[in-house]
Amino acid sequence: MKRTLICHIISCLLLFYCMQSKQAAAQSFSKEVFAQRRQQLMDKMEGGVAIFKSATVANRNNDVDYEYRQDSDFYYLTGFEEPESAFLLIPGAEQEFVMFVRQRNPAMEKWAGKRYGAAGSMKVFGADTAFTFHKFEEMLPGYLRGKSKVYYSMNDEEFNNKLLSMMKRRRGNPPKHLIDPLQFVHEMRLIKSAYEIDLLKRSIGITGDAHLEAMKATEPGMYEYEIEAIIEYIYRRNGSPRVGFPSIVGSGLNSTVLHYETNNRQTRSGDVVVIDIGAEFGYYSADVTRTIPVNGRFSKEQKEIYEIVLAAQQAGINMIAPGVRTNEIREKIAEVVKNGLYRLGLITDLDSNWQYRIWYPHGPCHWLGLDVHDAGSYRGTDGKRSRILEAGMVTTVEPGIYVGENSLDNLLQLRKQFGQDVQAEEINNFIDKVRPVANKYTNIGIRIEDDVLVTERGRELLSAKAPREIKAIEDMMKKASFVNK
Ligand SMILES: [Mn+2]
Incomplete structure (x- = not known):
């Protein structure tokens, strides 16, 4: 109850701040609001690791893609809008919120706009630690080691099979239980x-x-x-x-x-x-x-x-x-x-x-x-x-x-x-x-x-x-x- 009240006060203060500047309101970003949501989800997890992947980019024709919009659940928990990203929630770990994001690349950014990179995702989005996205699959087994539950919604076809084969391995003591985290997230989103x-x-x-x-x-x-x-x-x-x-x-x-x-x-x-x-x-x-x-x-x-x-x-x-x-x-x-x-x-x-x-x-x-x-x-x-x-x-x-x-x-x-x-x-x-x-x-x-x-x-x-x-x-x-x- 107490926490809800504090959250409410924080939200009100943030709202006030957002109303001060049209720009801030347009981005509607507040680090604390997203941190509270992640905490709420972690409170519902029974240990383990939650994995979320960003929406994939859809090609329209030749080298033109459809306008990108982040996956709603991913956005709800991070406020992070870039494609080719993923994050982990590991309740109780020293670093509970781990992000994997696109590497900064001045040449690409010149064409397609700024990327936050690992440092930016820690500073702006509150990740406890962050790595570049191409390390995600390589590092994941280390995070899964010794955990009994993995929370993942099977919403990325290419990755689904990779995760399942990681879980089938004998080596590395991977989790045996797969749980859909969206059952919790969607109930949160409803209120x-x-x-x-x-x-x-x-x-x-x-x-x-x-x-x-x-x-x-x-x-x-x-x-x-x-x-x-x-x-x-x-x-x-x-x-x-x-x-x-x-x-x-x-x-x-x-x-x-x-x-x-x-x-x-x-x-x-x-x-x-x-x-x-x-x-x-x-x-x-x-x-x-x-x-x-x-x-x-x-x-x-x-x-x-x-x-x-x-x-x-x-x-x-x-x-x-x-x-x-x-x-x-x-x-x-x-x-x-x-x-x-x-x-x-x-x-x-x-x-x-x-x-x-x-x-x-x-x-x-x-x-x-x-x-x-x-x-x-x-x-x-x-x-x-x-x-x-x-x-x-x-x-x-x-x-x-x-x-x-x-x-x-x-x-x-x-x-x-x-x-x-x-x-x-x-x-x-x-x-x-x-x-x-x-x-x-x-x-x-x-x-x-x-x-x-x-x-x-x-x-x-x-x-x-x-x-x-x-x-x-x-x-x-x-x-x-x-x-x-
Ligand atoms: Mn309608």
């Missing part, structure tokens, strides 16, 4: 500290600004990628170095495609656009979706669907509080969606557990943090299938209803997904009744997504900056953007 919540608020705030600008700028004839570019310009201008995930800007029929990322259609008056986006800031990702009418006014049919999704989302948000199970939220949202669909005639049976899933095909919540679909188990720690919310968790709430032009055409093939044996006759009857209604709503996809922090007393809506109400969106769309002035 966000004040330091992390501040970073999330920054990324979510920037994403809200991007939504506002997209609402102001969007007009018929604009290409989806133009809207995407406006959004990402707002990210950069506010200090977000990259997207947390590829921006989804889906108009017209694309609004009904859940993870549409092509973003190359020209929008038309009468379309809605689903804009599902998240800036990254200090490695933390936002995830906020707004659906807007391209011409600035929702049609009657669009409004009808929109109001159902909004009511379902609000009902879900209202329930968020410590002690509530995630499936209770899921069920509440599904109930509101079902009632709405029944009212419109898009389902014919309120008790059917497959009809509504044609229009509402995805789960409404996921954890949010370093990864947009963040780490942390969705199962209850009590063995139950859903988790009890605790203060410090951050979840999205994102129901959606999608009326695709083919939604009713492939039902017979898709029925296996319903997880039960629905008779063809039942499906054909359903299609006959519902098709005329579905035609009215064709190509309307509505998703509304917000990010919610579970607090001691209830909840905090982190993504309130971009409006969700129909009138507020239409009013915002009347305003001028710097883009089309």
